[in-house]
Amino acid sequence: MAKIPLGCEPVVGSLTPSKKREYRVTNRLQEGKRPIYAVVFNFIDSRYFNAFATAGGNRVDQKDESFYTVSWACNIDGTPFLVAGGLNGIIRVIDTGSEKIYKSFVGHGDSINEIRTQPLKPSLVVSASKDESVRLWNIHTGICILIFAGAGGHRNEVLSVDFHPSDIYRIASCGMDNTVKIWSMKEFWTYVEKSFTWTDLPSKFPTKYVQFPVFIASVHTNYVDCNRWIGDFILSKSVDNELVLWEPKMKEQSPGEGTVDILQKYPVPECDIWFIKFSCDFHYKAAAVGNREGKIYVWEVQSSPPVLIARLSHVQSKSPIRLTAMSFDGSTILCCCEDGTIWRWDVVASS
């Protein structure tokens, strides 16, 4: 990577823990022998803030399925849903109340690596797939509204995708082509609206291709396996033992172009394998990321310079941590591991 010019250096956080908070393991579950790839709290519905879901390959009786991702969503009437996807590319929408499959979406040509819910309209989800596309779905009507792929799309598997928290049109996706792409569906929003009132067969919906992102960022030089909006900034990680917070500076006149201002870096030692994802609490105050050796680093995201809140380690936690989940206020951290275990860490009241 090119040398960062003088005056544009990011602020790098110190790995000395601030001991602001202390966490202790309060539970551990063994879900089976196969890896668990996802764990996620419900941030959509305040009644269920204490509910979480995990996804993996265990106990799936279909041979060819193994879930890689799961996300909370809800129907337009507020029924909480879980949307999960994985190896075989079929998105499953589970009605958590009736414990039945509400819908299954077929369309992706390969595995699904991540599903995220639009917090402002929780019946919209996006999925990132190995088929190099990102797709926007309406889980209420079962329609694939938009496909983000094509001439300006990803050139390899898409590993992660995230909705902008306030700009409803905007998503960011990243993947194995080492880029982060920001897409806008503003011009296609009529189709999103149309999808809510569509009464015909979902397959007859005029699904549109969004071929050109509004911004392409080469922040990393290797797989980018997780990206999240922090306000207007993006926190993303590759396999370089760090999280990177950067600001996309778009040129209004020429879409696709722009510069990246790398603001802060959050070192995470031994985090050099891909498909390790991080999570934030509801208010994006902290981010927790696991590493290859089963340790968790909890960073204060929004302070400058970044502060390491805590480093969590346990002698029995040796397996790579695929994903963490922070509870609403960050007081509980869950993590799921390659060896099929789920760990719970709770904050210890520091008196």
Added chain:
Amino acid sequence: MSALKTSTSVSGSDPPIGGHQETGLSPKAIVAVIDSLKKQVASDRSLFIKKRMEENTEKVLDVTKNLYKLSMKEEIICGDGGVDLLAKRQKDAIDMHSGIGTSNGDNESSSSQEDGYAPSAILLGSSIAVKNAVRPIKLPEVKKLPPYTTWIFLDRNQRMTEDQSVVGRRRIYYDQNGGEALICSDSEEETVDDEEEKKDFVDFEDYILRTTIKEVGVSDMTLDLLAQCLSRKSCEIKGRYEDLIKNDNALCRVNNGNAEGFVNPYIDKDLDAALDSFDNLFCRRCLVFDCRLHGCSQDLVFSAEKQLPWSCADVEKEPCGPNCHRLVLESEGNAIVSSKQTNFVEKTATASNTPGMQIQKRKQGGKSVRIKSMSCQSESASSSEIKPNNDVTSSVKSASAGRSGGDKRSSKRIAENVLVAKKKRQKKMATSDSDSVAGSGLSLKDLNLRTNSRRENEDISSSQKIKSTSSRKSRRKESLVLDFDKSLQGEADSGASNESESNQPMASSGDTFKKEEFVDENMYKQEIIDNKYWKPFEKALYEKGIQIFGRNSCLIARNLMSGLKSCSEIFIYMHRSEKKILSHDGDGTILADGCLKADGNETADTNHSGNGYLKGRTSLVGSTVHVVASLPVEKPVHVLLMMSKELQESIQRVPLCQESVSKPPMPCFAADRECDPDVCRNCWISCGDGTLGVPSQRGDNYECRNMKLLLKQQQRVLLGRSDVSGWGAFLKNSVGKHEYLGEYTGELISHREADKRGKIYDRENSSFLFNLNDQFVLDAYRKGDKLKFANHSPDPNCYAKVIMVAGDHRVGIFAKERISAGEELFYDYRYEPDRAPAWAKKPEAPGAKREDGAPSNGRAKKHT
């Protein structure tokens, strides 16, 4: 960059750095200065980041507050009394947890943070309880799709864009089995020539450079030290320093000078510069901008034969807009006509210019076109009968006087008009004079037409009468250009009436020429004024317009000059420039002139006995002749021929102007020329496949094979699950042998690129590469059509053929045998034997799929 805002002094406010030449400081001191600056920059940067972070934090806070409210919505709606959808499972989960909790015993001691290891702690969470507690949800069976990469439909091939290249780009693979191992791509072979990209100086470096020089002055040592500290070469620093000084000076100049208001950036360039982008970006083969097949900057080809100006029948009568020359002229002409009528009806002593009269005239002049044309007709019809009553001169006078209030230009010409009107009479004589000279004959009509066309194309005046006539002769395509000047118009007008009134031979050609000179002079004056307002760009644009649309100011104005010049302005300009050319070319064309004169007059005579229709024409011709006579015409024969040809064509094309003139037959088997559907109907030659000149072996195939590709007459292909493996392409309707099924489209990539991509695709064991020619390989991996899903078979029912279509190689898929509806399509990928993947090597296993088997380096080859 934007961090500069926070730094204390920014480049803009710095004094120019040129002044300091003196330096008495030691290197150490200079380094200290630089270091302190660097520190300052660094702290500025962190301050800036902090500020940005704080701003963003506030934003995030608002966002999350809002989201929290949203998440509360359900609770408010349902209340706590609502069904707790997760209650059951939650309870199960808690039971389960507590079970583990008890078995765990003390779990506090088991956690550790940081280095506080508790080695004795062991978590005993087991899987026993879990199995009992969780009820699995049955997943309904959904058939999985065969894997594919999202692709974009292409109905025609596209050239690869640069950013899609994989050459020189590092690609990282992971071990499919282990999942973690990272294998860096094959960049070993070619050292990724990271040519030391020239790093731009960022604002901070400039800042340090400036401030240091400001403080310690300029010297080689300073610059060297700066280079050292900024880790750049000293020559770079020097160059930058000079740039900065230059910029400062430029800045000063800009500040002193006044920024000009916004101007259309093109308006000051000449057209060639502006057309440059057109020449570069417009694809002449596909007739689109930014052609994605042939790219930019194609060679320009100018056809040898000149194209006929575009023309359209219906533009004739309708004014193109409020500034249409028709409207302008009509309203002016109308004034004349109406004044005449007024004169006629009221039998006023017309010479007087009473205000009341003026008003009346104006009223009439302002009336709609309908009235106008009516009056025109009546005029043209009646003028011959009625005339005696008024003195022409006076009528013209009053007409122009009436107009003078509103029309700026006309005032100038009133005097002229009067003069002209007087001379007119004399001119008339000239006409009638020649009358006697002209012989009569059967060819008269022809000549008449010729004259007409000549008039039209040369744009020589016409009058109200012409207009009415022309509307009857509405078939004409050539823009009927009406008159060039009011003065002339009035002149022609009165001339016409004069003519029918009396044909007294009085002739003096000298007079005619005098008058014409006079008019020309007048024109020149006007022209000079006009020229000022015509920028070179506009002139060039006008020239183009003439080329494209012919002399149709409406079309030129609408299509090329909108926002620049109005139709009437163009019309006037067109007329002036023409005048200029004509008069520049001088005289010596009297003979032709005379002929024309004679012809016209003969016609007029003949027509005198005709009906109303002819009468209208008569007067038209008559007036035309006058003007023609007044113009020295250059290259008469040439022009005449040309025009008449055009006219003939226009007559032929009476009903439809678009009908193409039949081109000479172009044999498609002539060198390097493939079939053209307009030309090669029933062509026996098999085109473009290397068998030039040899009749097709297939007697039932009359057509050139590229035609269906060109015309996209393809079969409906369906995409479905293959009976063999993965996806397959199926045919909707049955087809016969050798029938064209469709085109295999994709990205056009270079062979080098294809080699690189081939390696990537081999890992996925799926390749959509197709060798097209020496230059290109087709890749349908991300862009293509459904035929890319047709599977390989050693015993296929289709074959692929590279065919030249409109200058490009394209791949057509043809039926090798009769294929019935719904059958799956296969063709032989024709791998080179040494490069074929395992599944393509074994002919015993028909229909082996590319997704199976071992990787290969191969790709489909064009069979030759």
